[in-house]
Amino acid sequence: MSEISRRRLITGMSATAAGAALSLAGGRFASAAARDRAIAVTAARAVRTEGTTLEQVATATGTGAYKRLAAGPGWPLVVRSDLAGARTGRDDRRTGLACFVQFTDMHLVDSESPVRFEYLARYLDSAHRPHETLTVRGAASLVERVNSLPGGPYTGRPFSMVVNTGDIADNHEHIELDWYLTVMSGGTVTPNSGDPTRYEGVQNSGDAAYWNPETSFQDAYKAKGFPEVPGFLTDAGRPFTAPGLRVPWYSTIGNHDDSIEGTLPDLGLLGSLYTGDRKVEGCDDADAAKLADALRHDPAAAAVLLTELLAGGGVVRQVTPDPRRQPFTPTEFAQAHLDPAYTGAGPTGHGFTSDAVSSGRLYYTFPISDGVLGVSLDTTNRAGWADGSIGTAQLDWLENVLQSHSSHWYDTDGHVVRGGHGNQLIVLFSHHTSGTMGNLLPDPYHPFEQRHDGNTLVTLLQRYPNVVAWVNGHTHTNQIIAHAHAVPERAFWEVNTASHVDYPQHARIIEITDNGDGTLSLFTTLIESAAQYTTDFHDTSDAGLASLYRELSYNDPYATPAQKTGTAADHNTELLLARPGS
Template identity: 50%
Template sequence: MSRTRSVAASTPAVNRRTVLAATGAAAVSAGVGFALRPTDSQAAATTDQAVVAQSRRAAAAPLAPYTKGTTLATVAAPRTSTPYRRLGDGPGWSRVVRGELAAAKSGRAGRRTALAAFVQLTDLHLIDAQHPMRLEYLRSTDPHAWRPHEALTVQGAVSLVERINALRGAPVTGSPLHFAMTTGDNTDNNSKTELEWFLTIMSGGRITPNSGDPRHYEGVQNSGLKLYWQPDSAVRDGDKQLGFPHLAGFLAAATREVRSPGLNLPWYSTVGNHDAMPLGCYGHGDSWLAEYAVGGKKLMSLSASEAKKLQDHIKNGNDPQGHAFRDLLKAHARDMRSVTADDRRAPYTPADYLKAHLDPAHRGLGPVGHGYSSANLAAGTQYYTFRIADDVIGISIDTTDPGGHYEGSIGTAQLNWLDKQLRDNKDSYAVVFSHHTSKTMTNTGHADPARPNERRHNGQEVLALLGRHANVLAWVNGHIHRNDITPHAASGGRSFWEISTASHVDYPQLARVIEIADNKDGTISLFTTLVESAAPHRTDFSDLTQTGLAALYRELSYNAPGANRTLGGAADDRNTELVLKKG
């Protein structure tokens, strides 16, 4: 295979690589998924997208290597020792060279050629914090089942977009960033409000992160219940006893209009279990739950014993259709509080998800459909292939199980399609994107209602398939909310890296830049560099502006009771150089 051309070529003309990166390239393959042939999505792309992608080229003067705006330079860290810890500038994370799959050869930095560069965002979990279907009351048995920062997910995500827009290019090679990929759980509760907010954040526009009564917040944070942080109230709730502040005006500020610039590069979308199913675990079909989602009643408290029973049901996958959950809600009808009904909170179907991505109002810098096409809509699939650069393709797969439960799997048709895409594009390197990791694709016991006779396949089977193809470089995913990078060695010298990135809802709230470079010595290097949002590390409790709230979002997430402080991963899961033998 000849793979020698650089992404950062010096010619100013808009070349094929730039156009492909801006517009995508996807088409129907045997009625499901997409392959690299022209489609209505590609045909609908316009020249202005190519010009924008061109503007993201590396400048004539070398940009790289650089650290500004990345976790190589600085990372938010606690600066006080009180129970509620204030954040500030902390030391950066150094880059670690990993040679488990191939030895790193000296002199490679002077030889290498950049092939591609992109940004991964994952697990944004945009939350409609007033939605009746939320499980805040599980906090009575698990302190982290509700988090004090959940009303600020929109402000935090916009600040992450601002950080990505400010990057000068790829930190190691100086390559332009071709695109961003969101690897699922873009929304939290399969709510149309959340989907609208996500698409607007990514493509640009105004968002009012409020539902129900447009005049004020209606939810657990002004309920007077000491189980939750009551920021506007003097109530001595459990979180204030841990040092959380009294912030008059917090809820009004959290529900004010927010403006997103939208990403200044093309972006693609991969579906996660929270995007696909209510609460990320219940299959569609229960009409009572659908009505409850848009209705005027909300359960805000539950005994610890009942909360534990419900949480165990969810963890064990014992209630994939939510029937026991529905019965619990019905049993507590008299305990519910009145809220303003809102049809915008309705759950969305897979077809709704695709139509929203294809809506011209959410096009941003493209591509049209953000990887999905009308052919996906017709086939009822949410997986596709796209061209990243001359020598690299991307493959987005759908690992959610519509039969229910939060862990993943894929059906036989999609597994066969993935194998075909890799065979048909054997002369291009491949990066596979999914929501679930190989270890969390264990949900094979629930049939897909649309394909009840189709077998479901686990992560080990996907690993085995990928290991049969020499062109696979990486499997990029999320779901576990933790930075984790795993080498996978297969027979015949084939190998690839599995790159899992932390969420943007739990601390340390990160995204990841991934660069692919040919070292011209028989090896490929994948560089991973983590970035935080653009919000300052230090917070000011009197600053309730959009930026001030984004900073507070990070600090609250650090202090959230029950939060896992190990999600940043080890040093070799963060900023890395991952070396591979060329296939």
């Protein structure tokens, strides 16, 4: 059989071997044999699979409560024809148009900060994670992975950039932002605050509610199999050199980058608590329940309760004050990206300009490749709460961008409108997803501006055929949604990727191709950090800690790894859609 015929056969097989191998219940592979057949087809279609989850995936082993990780079988490509049919022979016709990487939800944590709510973990799973002292090392290991890859597994194109879709910091502190910018640009970073010679957080408190890794004290985590790791906290906070990305990178702001713990509006009232010397390590169940409820429903009451706990209502320890814990504002977020010390592989500002600093408008456009435009949105709402929305000014700006880069679009009545100065494919990036943009509270900094939800944004995007994808984070879950439309060219894909703080700690490669048959394909491939899967509880080297970061995240008793990992249809996919104008 000729090479061309073989490739055509493989392309035709892919929809059946990979797609039909899915069970009807939730998009999981029906059997190991079906998975293996799909893996073989995947390997044949790809340029390369090495270093991605197409090759191998961290897999839990053992029967105890605490699971060790090992290398498991890769995840095959799943062809999704929800929005357009998969035509045979497209592998031989396809032309690569773009290739980039998405990071999201790094949550670089100042684990010693006084404004943390670790004692609420049983009510709010994100309040404390046993691996949070390692977030900076985990992020550096992810950068190392991207640097090791030559390009996209299906086009072979080098990455044109990395786009980080928000929640860069965990508690919008200047020190967390500095850590992020250093990890992305490269340089020496010390993931420790307060006293640089020691750890001053809850994990050496002797409180049984927390994992105390450096001692034999039998806490609740060790009862679940967590190990004793001598030197863990000391070594987690020591300086190390981050390699920095070798490709340009851009940042999008998330709710944890502009509010207290991603939930409470920051009106400047708690700044002195951030930089002070008192940290709450615990409180009784009644106070914890009240504070957890207030964080969800009553920000003002939450601030009062936190102040009361610091005044003697909780277990309080003295910590070393640190002015670097001061929260940054959205304007300072943009300004920090313009610091020449953090230019790295560029571009200057990483999407933000001096105009963004002066105006406070943290949304912008940028070139992904020839003919493909990126649009970064600011979906945060400074009124607080985790979910987002966008204001009218940004919505109008977005529509102007879409019109200026489209040869035609549809008005609100469904009629075609001709115009624009270009005909570029458009990829949107935001922190929030279409389903998590229901926070319509007035922005306290623009109280008279109307806010708009995710449904409004989807409706707008479907009027512009050049929009092919909306890439986002926030949910910490892998999920790919097809936004269908009766007019095929008005459909688009929403690609939501899991976080890099909760397991499975994924990033995603996205490649766009023209199939030469009236369709486009978006190939989405998940990648893990460069850390090895196996861990050694006596190895607290940089590499050893990066491996522990992944394994500890899997075993976090408040986490839901299976749910956040998603199904096969949310992992490594080929997402087909009609090419605009076809």
